Every structure is written in structure tokens, then in C-alpha cells.
Amino acid sequence: MSWQIAMVCNAGIAMSYLLICLAIVIPLAKSNQLRTNPLGAATSAIFLTCAVHHGSHAVHMLLPSLGINDDRGLAMRNAWGWPLTIWDCVGLIVALYYWTLRRNYSSLMQGAQLFEDLRKREQQALELNDSVLQGIVVAKMALDLDDTAKANAALTSSIASASRIITNLLGTEGFNIELLRSAPAVVDLSEAHSDRPDAPPERQTP
Incomplete structure (x- = not known):
């Protein structure tokens, strides 16, 4: 048997x-x-x-x-x-x-998404660069020129584009998963401040 x-x-x-x-x-x-x-x-x-x-x-x-x-x-x-x-x-x-x-x-599992599609990843990276990074650069330049309205508009557009791209990457059809970061996001303000040309030099202590 x-x-x-x-x-x-x-x-x-x-x-x-x-x-x-x-x-x-x-x-x-x-x-x-x-x-x-x-x-x-x-x-x-x-x-x-x-x-x-x-x-x-x-x-x-x-x-x-x-x-x-x-x-x-x-x-x-x-x-x-x-x-x-x-x-x-x-x-x-x-x-x-x-x-x-x-x-x-x-x-x-649609198409060949089960495996890494390098061309699609390159396209997503370019879209992130065009939609998000360039918007942040525009916002920084606007802040340097004291154009607060333009900076806010650029940041709002970048945030909306980033949210749309991430939503498309993750998807929500067929499952519901709570995604948590392994560590909180950290912005190094000291490095950004040191890159500014008008940043004052550090005071030497005796």
C-alpha cells in the first residue's frame, strides 16, 4: 500500500x-x-x-x-x-x-516580479531622482533665496511624489502588513550645516 x-x-x-x-x-x-x-x-x-x-x-x-x-x-x-x-x-x-x-x-507574482527586474529598478531610481530629489534641491535653493512659498510648494510636491512611488512599490492588494522600520530615521543636521558656505568656523577651545 x-x-x-x-x-x-x-x-x-x-x-x-x-x-x-x-x-x-x-x-x-x-x-x-x-x-x-x-x-x-x-x-x-x-x-x-x-x-x-x-x-x-x-x-x-x-x-x-x-x-x-x-x-x-x-x-x-x-x-x-x-x-x-x-x-x-x-x-x-x-x-x-x-x-x-x-x-x-x-x-x-504578476509577470516576472518574483525575481529582480534590473531595468524596472533603474526606472524607479530615475523616477525617485526626478520627482523627489530634484524637488528637494529646488526647495533648498528657494530657502537660500528666502522664497518660502516656492520652497513649501516644492517640498509638498516631493512628499506627494515620494508617497505615490512608495505606495506603488509596496502595493496593498491581497495582503495587509504592518511595516515598521528597524531603526528610527535620523537626519544629520551637523553635516548639512557644515556644508553651508556661510557656516561660522568652530571655536577653538584652549
Whole structure:
């Protein structure tokens, strides 16, 4: 009885791993990242080889039942005791659990977002520079010219742009997580003050 359960579990694991491989490869291929994203390609290859491995176990154990004399299949039936069968059951449960996670976190699994897209990260960095950093520079220049209204407008625009970009990066669909910083934000005012050309020199103490 143990080998029948093991055969079903191995077949289920093989099918799940094959589908995971396709779920990784297809988005990477559509976004032309198969060659430029080695992490995604290697991960899909791991799932493919595991699918072939478990699938071969299931096929060999099934062949004698189809009237095909397969010595390896008969040997695997005899050798597949309950300890191995239990581990196959655990493997199948983990594979099925993975698919439930993909459904719950579908917003993070769209396209090739499961893996790092360097071009998208560069675009996000440029957007941060254009929308946020330049606005802060404009605000600083306006403050240097005592133009408080323009400085406030530039800071308000930069804060709104930063909030929009961060919201798009984090996303809120499908899950609700309370995000906390590992440490409070610290602004080094002494360094900023020392960069000003009109900053008075430090007084030497005897």
C-alpha cells in the first residue's frame, strides 16, 4: 500500500513542480529576461529537474501495473517503505501550499516580479531622482533665496511624489502588513550645516 501512495505523491509533486517551472519561465520569456535574469532561469531549471526526478519515480512504479516488465519499478515498489512515503506526502503538501501562496499573493507574482527586474529598478531610481530629489534641491535653493512659498510648494510636491512611488512599490492588494522600520530615521543636521558656505568656523577651545 505504501508504494501506491508514494506513486500518487510523486506524480503530484512532479506536476506541481512542472507548473511552477512554467509559471517562472513563461513570464521571463515574455519579458525577454531568460538570458538577463540568471536567478529566474536557474530557479526554473531546479524545479524542472525535480519534476523529472519525481515523475520518473511515479512512472517506474506504474509500469508493472500496465503489464510492462520493469525491474526497476518492481525494486522501487519493494524498497519504498513508509518513511519514504511519508516524506513524499510532505513534499506534495508543500507543493500544494506553494500554489495557495501564489493565489494569495497574486499581486506580487504578476509577470516576472518574483525575481529582480534590473531595468524596472533603474526606472524607479530615475523616477525617485526626478520627482523627489530634484524637488528637494529646488526647495533648498528657494530657502537660500528666502522664497518660502516656492520652497513649501516644492517640498509638498516631493512628499506627494515620494508617497505615490512608495505606495506603488509596496502595493496593498491581497495582503495587509504592518511595516515598521528597524531603526528610527535620523537626519544629520551637523553635516548639512557644515556644508553651508556661510557656516561660522568652530571655536577653538584652549
